[in-house]
Amino acid sequence: MIAVDIEKGLKAYNGQQVLRIKKEFITGSITRITGPSGTGKTTFIKMLAGLITPDSGSINANNTIWFNASQNINLPPQQRHIGFVFQDYALFPNMTVKQHLEYATNDADWINRLLSIGGLDTFADHKPNHLSGGQQQRLAILRALAIKPKLLLMDEPFSSLDVKMKSALIKTLKLLFAQIGATVLIVSHNPQELDGITTDELEIG
Numbered sequence: 306m307i308a309v310d311i312e313k314g315l316k317a318y319n320g321q322q323v324l325r326i327k328k329e330f331i332t333g334s335i336t337r338i339t340g341p342s343g344t345g346k347t348t349f350i351k352m353l354a355g356l357i358t359p360d361s362g363s364i365n366a367n368n369t370i371w372f373n374a375s376q377n378i379n380l381p382p383q384q385r386h387i388g389f390v391f392q393d394y395a396l397f398p399n400m401t402v403k404q405h406l407e408y409a410t411n412d413a414d415w416i417n418r419l420l421s422i423g424g425l426d427t428f429a430d431h432k433p434n435h436l437s438g439g440q441q442q443r444l445a446i447l448r449a450l451a452i453k454p455k456l457l458l459m460d461e462p463f464s465s466l467d468v469k470m471k472s473a474l475i476k477t478l479k480l481l482f483a484q485i486g487a488t489v490l491i492v493s494h495n496p497q498e499l500d501g502i503t504t505d506e507l508e509i510g
């Protein structure tokens with residue numbers, strides 16, 4: 306379980322706004338994060354990843370303290386074993402599809418399975434600028450899964466996929482999440498796309 310109780314002052318266009326999140330995420334749960342634009346959904350998952358530091362409070366993952374302001378503990382991102390799908394993908398321009406996955410794992414069977422799940426087998430030697438937007442987005446998802454993360458954070462991960470591709474991929478991912486025992490948080494503006502996959506919801510703002 307991941308227990309979060311944090312506060313962060315956001316630099317909003319109209320002054321200061323405080324983001325407060327108090328929530329427990331059960332191991333293996335899949336939570337949809339909703340809320341209006343600019344309320345702090347991305348900032349929240351970046352705080353879980355250790356990419357943004359909360360002003361106060363704590364984040365505890367199972368028996369490990371990831372963040373505790375009063376004890377001055379702040380585990381770096383690489384020690385949190387998290388998979389992150391960035392809204393803008395953040396792919397490496399000089400790496401091929403396969404190299405993105407090899408950067409994260411040396412398990413060749415797992416890499417081949419991921420390539421097949423993402424429909425990118427035949428694009429293994431392509432670099433991102435030779436992929437469509439949907440293919441780049443799928444690569445960002447596969448890269449996040451490559452380390453078999455215990456916590457997977459996804460920021461609008463299906464926004465560039467067509468409806469058919471999206472629903473097939475989501476069904477497959479649900480099985481995969483269960484298999485690797487991941488707890489998953491998905492920021493999504495689309496109310497329907499995650500029907501039947503999420504087990505919990507967090508509304509921000």
Ligand SMILES: Nc1ncnc2c1ncn2[C@@H]1O[C@H](COP(=O)(O)OP(=O)(O)OP(=O)(O)O)[C@@H](O)[C@H]1O
Nearest residue numbers: 314315316317318341342343344345346347348357
């Ligand atoms: N490191 C930071 N420290 C403080 N404030 C930040 C930081 N990064 C972003 N912000 C501010 O937090 C606010 C919320 O931004 P954020 O991207 O988290 O919103 P969001 O809910 O994900 O929006 P959207 O749905 O449009 O993607 C913005 O006003 C932004 O300027």
